[in-house]
Amino acid sequence: MAVSVGGSSEYNSEINVTPMVDVMLVLLIIFMIVTPLLQSGVSVNLPRDMISPDEDGDITKDTSVIVAIPDNNNFYIGKEQFPLTELGEIIKRRMEGKTPEKRIVYIKSGVEVDYGRVVSAIETIRKQDIDKIGLVADRKKGVEKPG
Amino acid sequence: MGMSTGGGDGAKPQINVTPLIDVLLVLLIIFMVITPLKPSRFEAKVPAEPKDELQVNVKPNPLTLVVAINKETKGITLNNEPFGDVSDTEKLENRLREIFKERENNGVFRENTNEVEKTIFLKSPKSVRYGEVVKVIDAAKTAGASPIGLQIDDLTE
Numbered sequence: 001m002a003v004s005v006g007g008s009s010e011y012n013s014e015i016n017v018t019p020m021v022d023v024m025l026v027l028l029i030i031f032m033i034v035t036p037l038l039q040s041g042v043s044v045n046l047p048r049d050m051i052s053p054d055e056d057g058d059i060t061k062d063t064s065v066i067v068a069i070p071d072n073n074n075f076y077i078g079k080e081q082f083p084l085t086e087l088g089e090i091i092k093r094r095m096e097g098k099t100p101e102k103r104i105v106y107i108k109s110g111v112e113v114d115y116g117r118v119v120s121a122i123e124t125i126r127k128q129d130i131d132k133i134g135l136v137a138d139r140k141k142g143v144e145k146p147g
Numbered sequence: 148m149g150m151s152t153g154g155g156d157g158a159k160p161q162i163n164v165t166p167l168i169d170v171l172l173v174l175l176i177i178f179m180v181i182t183p184l185k186p187s188r189f190e191a192k193v194p195a196e197p198k199d200e201l202q203v204n205v206k207p208n209p210l211t212l213v214v215a216i217n218k219e220t221k222g223i224t225l226n227n228e229p230f231g232d233v234s235d236t237e238k239l240e241n242r243l244r245e246i247f248k249e250r251e252n253n254g255v256f257r258e259n260t261n262e263v264e265k266t267i268f269l270k271s272p273k274s275v276r277y278g279e280v281v282k283v284i285d286a287a288k289t290a291g292a293s294p295i296g297l298q299i300d301d302l303t304e
Binding site for chain 2: 057
């Protein structure tokens with residue numbers, strides 16, 4: 001990034017952008033660090049490279065209910081861990097006053113979890129009069145949804 | 148990235164924008180990487196809890212497609228016919244696509260509606276990994292199945 005100004009009798013009228021670049025890089029690093037922290041909930045090894053899941057912006061909304069099952073022993077809603085027996089109460093409370101179309105509970109389950117654990121969570125959810133489940137999965141990059 | 152101002156008369160004021168562009172490009176790339184991480188999900192339906200009362204009026208639907216996973220062999224069956232296994236869901240996908248196409252051509256509708264019946268039910272033993280179940284759901288969804296129902300009663304271990 002050398003800049004050479006030829007001649008000796010000229011003014012060097014360059015703006016020194018180095019501090020600006022410094023500041024921007026620092027901002028960049030700050031955002032890189034903050035972004036993962038902003039993620040709500042626990043980290044789950046979601047199913048990846050799926051071809052056909054539908055995008056749903058509601059998943060990231062604060063009002064939607066997401067049950068996270070990172071492993072065979074734990075159930076989380078948000079960042080808090082709950083035993084299976086209490087799950088129903090909390091879902092019921094969070095679902096109060098939602099319109100029928102919005103009565104959907106999202107499940108973020110790790111791929112290594114036994115299906116039986118997921119089913120037991122779904123069973124609890126079903127008891128709250130909810131028949132729609134959103135199974136959160138990552139879509140394969142660069143694949144457009146077929147037809 | 149050098150820039151030289153040749154001699155001559157008068158100063159030529161020029162801003163060196165190269166570092167700025169560098170930073171902006173990096174930002175752009177970062178956002179491009181982040182954007183595809185938009186969340187997505189499979190919508191699945193769960194049948195209502197079975198009541199103890201006898202359900203006399205329920206008649207089995209001949210159009211129902213039941214996809215089941217075998218616990219030991221990880222094989223997939225569609226209405227008891229084998230179609231590949233969880234590591235190769237293509238067979239199932241192709242077969243489902245065929246069935247739906249046939250139904251579209253023949254105008255096989257869901258009862259009392261004019262939508263083509265594309266409901267499938269998924270039945271999997273409890274010990275199967277969730278990841279494998281989702282793979283099967285993905286294949287069914289890719290073939291066009293909707294809605295996808297999860298059977299959660301009376302599952303084997």
